[in-house]
Amino acid sequence: MKAFQSIVRILHAHRYMYILALLAISLGTFFAYSGPLVIKTAIDSLLNGQPLDGSLFVDRIFIRLGGIEYLKDRLYIPALVLVVIVAGQGLFTFVAKLLAARAAEGSIKRLRDRLFRHIQRQPYSFFSGASTGDVIQRCTSDVDTIRRFLETQLIEIGNTLVMLAIALGLMFTIHKPLAWLTMPIIPLTLFFSYFFFRNVQRVFTLSDESEGRLSAMLSEHLTGIRVVKAFGRERYEIDRFELLNQDYRKTTGKLIDLLAMYWGTTSMFSMGQVVLVLSMGSIWAVNGTVTLGILQVFISYVWMILWPLRQMGRILVDMGKAFVSVGRINEILDSDQEDVHTSGGTGRITGKIRFEDVCFAYPRDANPVKFPAAAAAAADDGDGDGDGERGQEAVAGQMKSQQEDVLRGVSFDIMPGETIGILGPTGSGKTTILHLLAGLYDGYRGNIFLDDTELRDMNLQAYRKQLGYVLQEPFLFSGSIKKNIKMGRGTALMDDIRRVASEAEVHHVISSFEQNYHTVIGERGVTLSGGQKQRVAIARAMIKDVPLYMFDDSLSALDAETDAKIRNTLISRKNLATTLIVSHRLSTIAGADRIMVLEHGRISQMGTHRQLSRREGLYRRLWELQKRGSEGDILVGAE
Numbered sequence: 001m002k003a004f005q006s007i008v009r010i011l012h013a014h015r016y017m018y019i020l021a022l023l024a025i026s027l028g029t030f031f032a033y034s035g036p037l038v039i040k041t042a043i044d045s046l047l048n049g050q051p052l053d054g055s056l057f058v059d060r061i062f063i064r065l066g067g068i069e070y071l072k073d074r075l076y077i078p079a080l081v082l083v084v085i086v087a088g089q090g091l092f093t094f095v096a097k098l099l100a101a102r103a104a105e106g107s108i109k110r111l112r113d114r115l116f117r118h119i120q121r122q123p124y125s126f127f128s129g130a131s132t133g134d135v136i137q138r139c140t141s142d143v144d145t146i147r148r149f150l151e152t153q154l155i156e157i158g159n160t161l162v163m164l165a166i167a168l169g170l171m172f173t174i175h176k177p178l179a180w181l182t183m184p185i186i187p188l189t190l191f192f193s194y195f196f197f198r199n200v201q202r203v204f205t206l207s208d209e210s211e212g213r214l215s216a217m218l219s220e221h222l223t224g225i226r227v228v229k230a231f232g233r234e235r236y237e238i239d240r241f242e243l244l245n246q247d248y249r250k251t252t253g254k255l256i257d258l259l260a261m262y263w264g265t266t267s268m269f270s271m272g273q274v275v276l277v278l279s280m281g282s283i284w285a286v287n288g289t290v291t292l293g294i295l296q297v298f299i300s301y302v303w304m305i306l307w308p309l310r311q312m313g314r315i316l317v318d319m320g321k322a323f324v325s326v327g328r329i330n331e332i333l334d335s336d337q338e339d340v341h342t343s344g345g346t347g348r349i350t351g352k353i354r355f356e357d358v359c360f361a362y363p364r365d366a367n368p369v370k371f372p373a374a375a376a377a378a379a380d381d382g383d384g385d386g387d388g389e390r391g392q393e394a395v396a397g398q399m400k401s402q403q404e405d406v407l408r409g410v411s412f413d414i415m416p417g418e419t420i421g422i423l424g425p426t427g428s429g430k431t432t433i434l435h436l437l438a439g440l441y442d443g444y445r446g447n448i449f450l451d452d453t454e455l456r457d458m459n460l461q462a463y464r465k466q467l468g469y470v471l472q473e474p475f476l477f478s479g480s481i482k483k484n485i486k487m488g489r490g491t492a493l494m495d496d497i498r499r500v501a502s503e504a505e506v507h508h509v510i511s512s513f514e515q516n517y518h519t520v521i522g523e524r525g526v527t528l529s530g531g532q533k534q535r536v537a538i539a540r541a542m543i544k545d546v547p548l549y550m551f552d553d554s555l556s557a558l559d560a561e562t563d564a565k566i567r568n569t570l571i572s573r574k575n576l577a578t579t580l581i582v583s584h585r586l587s588t589i590a591g592a593d594r595i596m597v598l599e600h601g602r603i604s605q606m607g608t609h610r611q612l613s614r615r616e617g618l619y620r621r622l623w624e625l626q627k628r629g630s631e632g633d634i635l636v637g638a639e
């Protein structure tokens with residue numbers, strides 16, 4: 001029922017067009033049924049001389065056109081009436097299909113827009129738990145399943161109902177006993193179709209989920225193809241794909257089997273029905289109980305109602321699929337959007353930050369959408385032995401650990417314009433601090449103040465516009481380098497773009513490309529190295545000219561010299577903006593105003609390089625290691 005309501009909601013904006021389409025298809029059906037009636041009246045009255053009793057509208061038309069005697073000598077007139085009827089049927093069917101297609105396309109466009117808008121407004125946690133391939137499948141394949149249903153099948157449901165109503169009305173007016181004989185096929189087919197529909201829904205859910213797993217695997221595989229190649233895992237991946245593909249084929253095969261069973265059985269019903277009407281009708285015609293014209297009408301009508309009745313199977317298949325797809329799309333649409341506190345403060349921040357006893361655990365099972373593909377991937381331990389159980393245990397264990405605090409009572413103050421280096425072993429919570437500061441996760445305990453406003457009371461959209469955040473894994477969009485950098489500030493001029501690119505030490509690289517800033521990167525363009533990508537991402541953040549910058553290990557792919565140059569630039573911008581630099585490289589953060597050392601989700605040390613290099617602790621140990629090694633950089637974790 002919910003799925004049906006959702007379909008109505010999807011159609012709502014184009015409901016009048018759809019109603020017009022239904023009206024047009026009903027008129028088309030009316031014309032279709034009028035044809036046999038004209039032939040019946042011509043046979044019975046014009047050829048066999050029966051009087052026109054006026055009980056049917058066709059009789060009345062014949063009387064208006066001049067009556068039996070007049071038309072007998074002008075048989076071309078009933079023939080012309082037939083031509084008009086056929087043309088009318090064609091015209092109205094065309095109009096109905098056109099309107100239904102337009103209404104469906106319009107509704108589906110709105111649905112796609114709504115889905116994309118909704119996905120954009122999902123919290124960060126949605127994406128960390130999402131299976132990209134599965135989400136793409138919901139936005140494309142599932143949406144298309146609904147489009148097909150709305151465009152072709154929904155109107156057919158209306159058409160079938162109208163056809164049955166008109167046919168039954170006419171048949172009972174013309175000859176009651178023959179009309180009763182035509183009835184058994186209707187409940188029989190509807191009853192059978194209902195069971196068929198239930199089964200289709202069940203099997204299509206399996207098939208759609210199976211397709212989701214296949215899409216997810218494909219999307220992940222294409223993203224990680226370099227790892228696959230580097231580890232020589234092609235055979236394993238091929239086997240995994242073939243297994244999923246086989247599963248998809250199997251579930252789709254079940255659907256085909258169901259359809260074949262449906263067509264076979266309803267064919268049998270239909271033939272039985274035709275034989276029944278034909279044999280009884282012929283006996284009654286021989287007895288003189290029915291006229292030849294009436295028999296001809298009934299044979300035509302039986303065929304005419306059989307087709308849409310049997311079509312019910314196809315309609316129900318598509319309806320079952322559409323309901324499943326609507327359910328999968330609703331899982332996304334029903335999930336809560338990110339609360340960006342639009343009513344909160346939108347003022348410009350100065351870059352003053354205060355963490356007060358902040359504790360945080362990543363939310364468990366944060367994604368409300370069930371991703372069968374992700375579950376299957378989690379249960380696959382990669383040794384190809386199908387040992388799902390151990391895999392499932394691993395997932396449960398992982399879930400448990402996710403509930404533990406990853407930040408444990410973190411407190412610090414940062415003044416506007418300060419540069420803070422954040423250092424700590426892997427998993428100590430460095431990125432988590434930046435995540436919280438960017439408002440990507442709520443649910444922390446304690447307080448985070450920006451100036452004197454708690455983050456929870458700030459308008460996140462307005463606040464995030466004041467952040468320059470360079471993520472650990474820089475992502476550039478397909479398009480020109482200029483377009484990518486301009487994402488930071490849409491109004492930026494070419495001079496600004498060149499300036500920030502120089503500051504990020506990437507201008508000379510871009511200038512060496514034939515089309516310099518217009519060089520297209522990504523799928524259809526130049527592939528940048530890891531370090532070049534990082535630098536373009538840094539330029540994109542720098543062009544924002546904001547009071548707070550956060551660099552999450554963003555200089556890691558750079559050589560020591562470039563790293564030093566960018567650091568100097570950041571330091572020379574001192575007092576312009578507060579800057580947080582997370583790094584594993586000691587040299588990257590040694591020049592910061594203060595350094596925060598994180599261990600196991602707690603701040604173990606905080607101070608200037610001078611202070612920390614003299615104090616007992618992780619920083620000093622690392623610093624001494626560096627001094628002893630003197631060559632190269634010391635990376636935290638290599639201790």
Ligand SMILES: Nc1ncnc2c1ncn2[C@@H]1O[C@H](COP(=O)(O)OP(=O)(O)OP(=O)(O)O)[C@@H](O)[C@H]1O
Nearest residue numbers: 128362402406424425426427428429430431432433
């Ligand atoms: N989205 C997430 N869901 C659940 N747990 C997470 C998530 N992101 C990180 N964690 C966990 O939180 C802990 C801290 O992670 P965080 O990314 O903050 O560490 P980090 O110090 O930045 O590490 P690295 O130096 O390797 O980047 C880790 O144990 C990690 O497994």
